[in-house]
Amino acid sequence: MIKTTLLLISFFLSAAAFANNPLKQQINKDIEQYQSLVEQSFTYRTETLRVYRYIKKNLEDGIPLSGSDIETLNNGMQQHLALRKSFYRIIFYYKYLLDDENPSVDEETRLKGIMLSLSAALVLYDNYLLSISIFEEDTQLRRYLNAKHDGYKIESSQLTMVTREYNSLDNRNKIRQAIEYFKTQWPEQSESFKKRSGNAYLYTLINQSESYNSTLNFSPLYIINRHFKFFTGVSSDTLSGLGNDSINLFSLLFGNSVGSIQTRNGLLYNRESIEKDIHKQLKAGDILLEKTPFRLTDKLIPGYWGHVAIWTGSREELEALGIWNHPVVKRYHDRIKSSQHVIEALRSGVELNPLAHFLNIDDMAILRKNDFKDSDRAKTIIRALRQIGKAYDFNFDIETNDRIVCSELIYVSYTSTQWPTNATLGRHTISPAHVAEKAGKNMPFQVVSLYLNGKEIKKNISHQFQSLNGASED
Incomplete structure (x- = not known):
């Protein structure tokens, strides 16, 4: 590397x-x-x-x-x-x-x-x-x-x-x-x-x-x-x-x-009522986008969103999907039972974290695949869990197999989606902005929930979400 x-x-x-x-x-x-x-x-x-x-x-x-x-x-x-x-x-x-x-x-x-x-x-x-x-x-x-x-x-x-x-x-x-x-x-x-x-x-x-x-x-x-x-x-x-x-x-x-340079805590940080509301809205396999304008790493990431993760779902959801006893899922039984449901690629590698850890942010969006069959949802979660333990890909190259960044996690988990990429310096990269492009009207993903500046947006969330990405609905 x-x-x-x-x-x-x-x-x-x-x-x-x-x-x-x-x-x-x-x-x-x-x-x-x-x-x-x-x-x-x-x-x-x-x-x-x-x-x-x-x-x-x-x-x-x-x-x-x-x-x-x-x-x-x-x-x-x-x-x-x-x-x-x-x-x-x-x-x-x-x-x-x-x-x-x-x-x-x-x-x-x-x-x-x-x-x-x-x-x-x-x-x-x-x-x-x-x-x-x-x-x-x-x-x-x-x-x-x-x-x-x-x-x-x-x-x-x-x-x-x-x-x-x-x-x-x-x-x-x-x-x-x-x-x-x-x-x-x-x-x-x-x-x-x-x-x-x-x-x-x-x-x-x-x-x-x-x-x-x-x-x-x-x-x-x-x-x-x-x-x-x-x-x-x-x-x-x-x-x-x-x-x-x-x-x-x-x-x-x-x-x-250590590099997680930030000037303050996120507006959604340590707010138990909001955490509970978000938890209720989440479903196994959902995509979480976030923005942390107070962190150094957010300054050079293209587009509005700076990080993306996948929600595993609870034990009950994974049992309903028939994968709770899958060999890959069994490795993480203890963590999932202890409410570590966020799969994300950080500098320390791909890991499972609790929602509270993820919510040291200002803005968040929950994306959900339209017409998502349970069999496809189950496969997506298993593919995401297979990435845990991989090192962080500092070259941001989607074609490497042993290292990964946050948006690559989505790329290799949602394999049926044609994700946009950029060709940069001889390698192909995908950013959280590319993930966001696939959500909204006439897109394969819907925007289930949106929080901006620490507050939940309850009206026209799809329109507001797309406007953040530089696009708006007709």
Whole structure:
């Protein structure tokens, strides 16, 4: 997955200087690929926390690193270095725009390129706070991660090198320069520029970065102190000072650093009466669409809707469909009986979640297949359940079999529906907007329920739903 993405990023960034397309078009293409890197980075942070907690507990209990632990550490370091390399390509490719005064580059394009470079740098700084600083506290893990490993193509002292880059005053000064440019130029732009999906995505990524809001505001004395602690720790192999402040920062910042960056809770969140009403309306096999404008990931998804899932139905419904004891369904008996009925593809993979978990959203629509025979409904649910456990598809390619995104879940479950797709960069993709296109008047799906801005829409719901998709009924 990462290797494929690296090749794509490398191709687009290296080819940019020779392409006939204007710089503006090149930036837009790079943002599309960049989103995949950011998503991978968010997932990597979450996995790093899980691995750290597991290994740290074992070490504290006197359990040595197992062969599996060593492989996990090597794979994790290899992935981090590969991601870091891709982010650096983006940072260095566009940072020249800060100093370049070529009049042929308009200010909007210049700002967008600088924002792309700046956001990539901030993601790296946030990655350090989460995925590197916590390992520096442990002498054994730090030594291991600094060791050379030819089998994984890992050079010696890589952890030390990453820490030096994080502590670099030159790097921080350059980023501060980019931040000042961003702060000065962004307010001067038109509202149409600010609302474009790529621009809004970069703005949110920058603005919600913990490094943008806190770390980079530390004084030079703080950085000098970090340098002192770091080099003292390296020489004596005790990084207690640096480790303590790192782990505190890590604990403090973790909530926003795993990637589910949001500025508030959804308008449907924790509203029991609405949850009960929605639960009553749902039927096995229904499709759930949602919108979360307060989350980073919603900024770059085309169309109105940002996520889609499938409702399994209750035990009673599955028994009525004759599939409760189907081998695939039996795997999830306990979860279904505990009200985990939403099948969805998240960064952590395809999983079953309760409705309450899903409803941290502002808007929601329930879609139901017209003339849906019970036999077809049963097959659809089984196909959806078969996807549980698959990894998230960061390349958004419907033709991959081992990875999947939310809208691909619908694509492979409702096999009798001819879903629209887009051909992008040599692969076919489907988005929640494509799913929404199939609902409404004279469409294979009907809109059963619609909630907008936290409120249920009770009149002309089909018309209002289609208007969100840029279409209206006759």
